[in-house]
Amino acid sequence: MATIAVNGTTLYYERRGEGPPVVFISGAPGDAGFWTEIGDLLADEFTVLSYDRRGTSRSPRPEGWTNTSMDEQADDAAALLEALDLAPAVGYGHSGGGLVLTNLALRHPEVLRxxxxxxxAFLTVTPAGRAVVEGLQGIVADAMARGGPRLAMELFLRWADGDEVYEAMDPAFRDRMLDDGEVVFGMEMASSVGYLPTAGQLAQIAVPSVVLAGTDNADPEARLHCLHGAAQWAADGLGVPLIETPGAHLPQATHLHEYAAIVRPVLARLAAPVDA
Structure with missing residues (x-):
């Protein structure tokens, strides 16, 4: 188990393969386990880095740490890349990890290629997204009252990833995430929901960027259509096209090889030297 002390905390990380570096940043919960299978597939071409965000899963909670911010999360990612001598890397931010990556691109562009x-998860950019946030907050509050953080985390994962994905998860991976409920809902949720860059800030991001969204979520009747809308909003703000991936919010779990075939050339293009 590899850990490293950076930015006043200790982070668990996994490093695979050789080649241009790519760092995967998970949303909630911030567990590296979301990237095990795709990391193994991409390790033949890239140095794949994933990590448990601070206080999550195998990254211990810092003493006296009671809340976080997007600045802190981005500073952690930048410090990790620099400590492992992997900067500049291609950053890949999924869901809430996309918020961390946005802050990273704005405040530490030097560590990104x-x-x-x-x-x-810019959920509040559309009325439907704001309604989804309110509904999710109600689900979490009810679950916390009935069963505490573990039940709240289970219902959140089922909401975000679907019942079939949840049931098929590796039991050890799933159990780690259930234990992350206190951190996700007590220390992270407020900063995640409250983080929304302006269109002007998005336009300031200078690193070459790509936005992905699940094709199933493009359907206006889809339960998580708001995430597709958030991705389109981000793509418009960055001035880049939106690329669709198979399935819904977690294609690495439902359509692994089809997803890898789309992501691999995207990463290769972004990882290529500017003068290549």
Whole structure:
């Protein structure tokens, strides 16, 4: 188990393969386990880095740490890349990890060669998204009252990834995430929901960028259509096209090889030297 002390915390990380570096940043919960299978597939071409965000899963909670911010999360990612001598890397931010990547691209562009925003969780940019946030907050509050953080985390994962994906998860991976409920809902949720860059700030992101969204979520009747809308909003703000991936919010779990075939050339293009 590899850990490293950076930015006043200790982070668990996994490093695979050799080649241009790519760092995967998970949303909530911030567990590296979301990237195990795709990391193994991409390790023949890239140095694949994933990590448990601070206080999450195998990254211990810092003493006295009671809340976080997007600045802190981005500073952690930048410090990790620099400590492992992997900067500049292509950053890949999924869901809430896309918010971390946005902050990273704005405040630490020197550590990035490119950025991939996969359904970044800018949920409040549309009325439907704001309604979804309110509904989710109600689900979490009810679950916390009935069963505490573990039940709230289970219902959140089922909401975000679907019942079939949840049931098929590796039991150890799933159990780690259930234990992350206190951090996700007590320390992270407020900063995630409250983080929304302006259109002007998005336009300031200078690193080459790509935005991805699940094709199933393009359907206006889809339960998580708001995430597709958030991705389109981000793509418009960055001035880049939106690329669709198979399935819904977690294609690495439902359509692994089809998803890898789309992501691999995207990463290769962003990882290529500017003068290549």
């Amino acid at each position: 490119g950025a991939v925003f996969h359904e970044p």
